Amino acid sequence: MLPAVARGHWGWFHPCARLSVRMSSTGIDRKGILAERVAVVTGSTSGIGFAIARRLAQDGAHVVISSRKQQNVDRAAAQLQREGLSVAGIVCHVGKAEDRERLVATALEHCGGIDFLVCCAGVNPLVGSTLGTSEQIWDKILNVNVKSPALLLSQLLPYMEKRKGAVTLVSSVAAYFPRMELGVYNVSKTALLALTRTLALELAPKDIRVNCLVPGVIKTDFSKVLHGNESLLKYLREYLQMQRIGEPEDCAGIVSFLCSPDASYITGENIAVAGFSSRL
Ligand SMILES: NC(=O)c1ccc[n+]([C@@H]2O[C@H](COP(=O)([O-])OP(=O)(O)OC[C@H]3O[C@@H](n4cnc5c(N)ncnc54)[C@H](OP(=O)(O)O)[C@@H]3O)[C@@H](O)[C@H]2O)c1
Numbered sequence: 001m002l003p004a005v006a007r008g009h010w011g012w013f014h015p016c017a018r019l020s021v022r023m024s025s026t027g028i029d030r031k032g033i034l035a036e037r038v039a040v041v042t043g044s045t046s047g048i049g050f051a052i053a054r055r056l057a058q059d060g061a062h063v064v065i066s067s068r069k070q071q072n073v074d075r076a077a078a079q080l081q082r083e084g085l086s087v088a089g090i091v092c093h094v095g096k097a098e099d100r101e102r103l104v105a106t107a108l109e110h111c112g113g114i115d116f117l118v119c120c121a122g123v124n125p126l127v128g129s130t131l132g133t134s135e136q137i138w139d140k141i142l143n144v145n146v147k148s149p150a151l152l153l154s155q156l157l158p159y160m161e162k163r164k165g166a167v168t169l170v171s172s173v174a175a176y177f178p179r180m181e182l183g184v185y186n187v188s189k190t191a192l193l194a195l196t197r198t199l200a201l202e203l204a205p206k207d208i209r210v211n212c213l214v215p216g217v218i219k220t221d222f223s224k225v226l227h228g229n230e231s232l233l234k235y236l237r238e239y240l241q242m243q244r245i246g247e248p249e250d251c252a253g254i255v256s257f258l259c260s261p262d263a264s265y266i267t268g269e270n271i272a273v274a275g276f277s278s279r280l
Pocket residue numbers: 042043044045046047048049066067068069070072073092093094095120121122123144170171172173214215216217218219220221222223
């Protein structure tokens with residue numbers, strides 16, 4: 001028996017309806033490469049998650065967006081629905097078991113199965129050193145950033161099997177190049193690289209691929225502390241080979257590709273979208 005559906009935004013969600021051809025954000029007609037597929041994207045009412053949700057929907061998927069705040073869910077879902085995309089929204093704080101259960105139940109109720117999971121929700125409540133971090137903050141960061149993708153995936157797994165699905169986790173270049181002020185966040189994002197490889201190994205026999213998006217500095221609310229600082233911005237621009245800060249849309253096409261059949265033999269990979277070569 002499915003749990004009761006909380007107030008969600010379902011206006012333009014057409015359960016398993018065939019979608020028409022859509023134009024991608026690059027302007028290239030991809031002929032609905034993800035048509036008939038269902039994607040769940042956490043932390044997707046703004047920033048990188050929102051851009052990914054939009055792109056998956058533009059490429060034909062039915063997309064369930066989510067985040068902690070009802071008003072953000074309503075606003076984001078309404079915006080994408082106005083664009084003619086098949087998008088539904090539901091509140092889900094990824095650190096709360098009951099919210100994850102409701103997300104799974106509502107996605108199933110509306111489409112009967114799930115093909116793709118993209119875990120974008122992330123938190124960095126601390127700007128400071130690892131050793132100065134309280135146990136409470138350690139728990140919060142590891143809970144949201146590392147444990148919740150694995151727990152949500154284990155809840156979704158029975159409904160992803162036999163669908164040749166794909167999972168994308170979202171790490172950070174802080175995993176490769178830890179920054180002093182990011183403390184436990186660096187640790188959590190490094191753990192996601194290991195989680196990607198471990199899950200890829202465990203899920204390969206089920207034909208589910210697991211990869212990891214590794215963003216550099218992307219212009220969102222989350223990174224305001226970086227791109228809002230003019231002198232830091234000047235330094236960053238010199239340091240970045242591309243000489244610009246990334247936009248959320250820079251992260252979207254690669255996730256659509258990783259979900260698509262074009263990536264059918266790619267798993268366990270970490271792919272940096274950072275404006276510079278992240279190879280060590
Ligand atoms: N921006 C960057 O430069 C950058 C670089 C590397 C990695 N990343 C990673 O990219 C991911 C997305 O970051 P962003 O820059 O796009 O951030 P953002 O623009 O601040 O968006 C964060 C989104 O996640 C939601 N959210 C926050 N905490 C949540 C939680 N506990 N459960 C569910 N949803 C939650 C927010 O909505 P609500 O407030 O409604 O919950 C919002 O929709 C994060 O994992 C971050 O670590 C970002």
